[in-house]
Amino acid sequence: MEIRCLKQELLEKVHIASRAISTKSVLPILSGIKITAAKTISLIATDLEMSIITQVNGDIVETGETVAPARLLVDILKSLPGAAVVVKVMPEQGSVNITCQNAEFDIRVLSPADFPELPQITGARTVALKLSTFSHLARQVVRAASTDEARAVLTGILLHFQDKKIKMVATDSYRLAVSQANIDSEVSEEEVIVPAKAITEVSRMQPRENPKDSEPLLRVAFASNQMRFDMNGHTVITRLISGKYPPYQQLIPSGYTTVIELPPTQLEETVRRIATLAQNNTPVRFFFTPNRLIISASTREVGQAREEVPIQYSGEDREIAFNPTFFLDGLASIKEEIVEFKMDSALKPGLLKPRGDDNFLYLIMPVRTV
Numbered sequence: 001m002e003i004r005c006l007k008q009e010l011l012e013k014v015h016i017a018s019r020a021i022s023t024k025s026v027l028p029i030l031s032g033i034k035i036t037a038a039k040t041i042s043l044i045a046t047d048l049e050m051s052i053i054t055q056v057n058g059d060i061v062e063t064g065e066t067v068a069p070a071r072l073l074v075d076i077l078k079s080l081p082g083a084a085v086v087v088k089v090m091p092e093q094g095s096v097n098i099t100c101q102n103a104e105f106d107i108r109v110l111s112p113a114d115f116p117e118l119p120q121i122t123g124a125r126t127v128a129l130k131l132s133t134f135s136h137l138a139r140q141v142v143r144a145a146s147t148d149e150a151r152a153v154l155t156g157i158l159l160h161f162q163d164k165k166i167k168m169v170a171t172d173s174y175r176l177a178v179s180q181a182n183i184d185s186e187v188s189e190e191e192v193i194v195p196a197k198a199i200t201e202v203s204r205m206q207p208r209e210n211p212k213d214s215e216p217l218l219r220v221a222f223a224s225n226q227m228r229f230d231m232n233g234h235t236v237i238t239r240l241i242s243g244k245y246p247p248y249q250q251l252i253p254s255g256y257t258t259v260i261e262l263p264p265t266q267l268e269e270t271v272r273r274i275a276t277l278a279q280n281n282t283p284v285r286f287f288f289t290p291n292r293l294i295i296s297a298s299t300r301e302v303g304q305a306r307e308e309v310p311i312q313y314s315g316e317d318r319e320i321a322f323n324p325t326f327f328l329d330g331l332a333s334i335k336e337e338i339v340e341f342k343m344d345s346a347l348k349p350g351l352l353k354p355r356g357d358d359n360f361l362y363l364i365m366p367v368r369t370v
Contacts, residue, residue, distance in 0.1 A: 001037050001064025002088040005056055007100060010085055011077040013043050013056045016234065018070045019201055022047035029114045032067040035087065036112075044118070045070065050198050051118050055233040064089055066096055067110040076105050119237060121228050124221035125190065127161055129183040131206050131218040131231050137168045138203035140179040140333040140360055145196035146172035156193035156241040158248075163187075169248055170196065175326050176248055176363040177333065190222055193245055198238035202229045205236075252363060253349065256342035258288055258318055260311045261355055264339040268331045270295055270307050275324035277305040283321035283367035286343075290314050297324070320346050321367045327352075330362035 017033050025031060025047060034044040041056040066089045077085070080100040088097045090106070098105040138157070146154035151173075158169040164187075167180040207216065221228040229236040271284055278284050278297035287294040293311045298304035320343050331339065336354035343350040346369075352362040 001035070001066055002061035002086065003035070003037050003041050003056075003058050004061060004084055004086050005041065005058025007077060007080050007082055007085045009057050010087075011074070013054045014070070014073055014077060016054045016205075017043040017045040017052050018074060019204075020045040020047055020050050020052040020236075021070050029067065029110050029116070031069060031071070032110050032115070033070045033073060034065060034067045034112055034115045036065040037063050044115070046116055046118070048116060049239050050195065050201070051235075051237045052201065053118070053235040053237075061086075062088075065112045067112050067115050068096055068107065069110075072107055076107070079103075119226050119239075121221050121223040121226050121237070124223045124228070125188070126219060126221045127183070127185050127187040127190075128217050128219050129166060129185060131216040133166070133181050133183060134218050135203040135206040137166065137179040137181055138199045141168045141170040141177035142196055142200055142203075143329040143333070144170040144172060144175050144177035144362070148172070152241055153193060153243040153245055156195050156245075157199045158245045159190075159192050159194050159199075161187045161190040168199075169245070171246065171248060171251075174323065174365050175330065176251055177330070177361075178248070178252075178363075179333075179360045181359060191245075192222060192227060193241040193243065194227060195238055195241060198227075198229075198236055202231070202236050205231050205234050207232065251349070252361070253344065253351070256344050256351065258313070258315055258344065259340060259342045260288070260293065260313055261338050261340055262293075262309070262311065263337060264331050264334045266309070267339065267341070268328060270309055271324060271328060271331070274305045274307055275328070277303050278324050281323075283369065284324040284327065285319060285321045285369065288313055288315070288318040288343075318343065318345070320350055321369045322350065322364055323367055326364050330364055333360065333362060 036042045037060045041058050044053050083101050085100045090097055095106045096109045160167040164183055166183050170177050216232050219230040225240050227238050274284055274295050274297045277299055279299040279302055282299045284297045293309040296306040330352040334354050338355040340353050340355050349363045349365050
């Protein structure tokens with residue numbers, strides 16, 4: 001095998017493929033990236049749960065394949081000048097030769113015969129939507145997914161297609177994020193639980209700038225226990241999480257007695273300042289009183305902080321406390337000019353959502369305070 005491509009092109013695509021590699025794997029072959037040169041140049045990496053395939057723009061001098069150690073390949077490419085790179089397999093030496101201008105490297109490679117076969121998704125149902133729509137929803141909910149492997153279902157994101165709508169739901173039992181959007185394709189109802197890592201990687205494929213006359217499409221294929229995402233010359237294949245997702249609709253209150261409206265940046269900046277004194281798992285407190293929201297935090301033997309924010313509120317005095325990180329995560333998901341902050345009592349969940357927009361909500365459980 002011999003290929004020729006620009007250094008920056010190859011480095012960018014190696015970075016993308018390497019995101020499928022697990023740092024915990026004990027199998028040496030899974031620490032490598034499979035490079036194939038046939039009709040196109042492809043890079044493939046997998047951790048056996050998720051696989052990423054990406055296409056590289058370049059010239060194929062000789063077809064073939066090899067598996068190169070990902071970390072070493074990244075380090076070498078980073079060090080090269082911005083010029084054409086030639087990658088050539090040396091089968092007799094069991095190595096690959098990498099040259100760029102006057103620099104030359106020979107590194108040991110692994111056998112492509114030992115690289116796992118990618119899952120074949122047959123008889124799949126498919127749907128197409130704008131990649132930007134998918135990425136927007138993913139970024140709004142992914143922070144709420146759990147990282148506790150003991151509850152595998154909660155480490156995933158519920159993906160629900162129905163008619164011409166897509167909905168994503170994530171929860172770690174301390175907060176709940178729900179986001180939905182309209183799509184152009186009509187699809188029969190589908191509901192699957194996708195690992196949060198896979199959803200994140202698909203959303204990262206969104207280009208920084210879209211061409212003026214076209215927006216990248218994401219094509220999604222469902223099978224019994226696998227899902228495939230195709231977009232922009234990249235493919236992500238992931239194993240689905242089995243199990244039943246919690247009935248999250250039951251957690252959403254039907255109404256609130258206290259509602260205030262604020263610019264999310266103002267609220268975020270205030271909470272972030274006060275949170276510097278919310279140490280050792282100390283919550284941030286929110287005290288509602290007529291025309292004022294008082295945000296405070298205190299940590300024993302460290303200190304305390306307090307700030308008043310003017311608001312339009314004429315109800316009874318109320319107080320609620322939240323984990324500041326969880327609260328800030330919810331605010332970070334709202335880019336609209338005004339956020340609605342809703343609460344009922346110190347023991348019931350609070351809610352953040354854009355004003356006048358029911359397509360996104362972020363529910364957060366309160367922290368009990370003495």
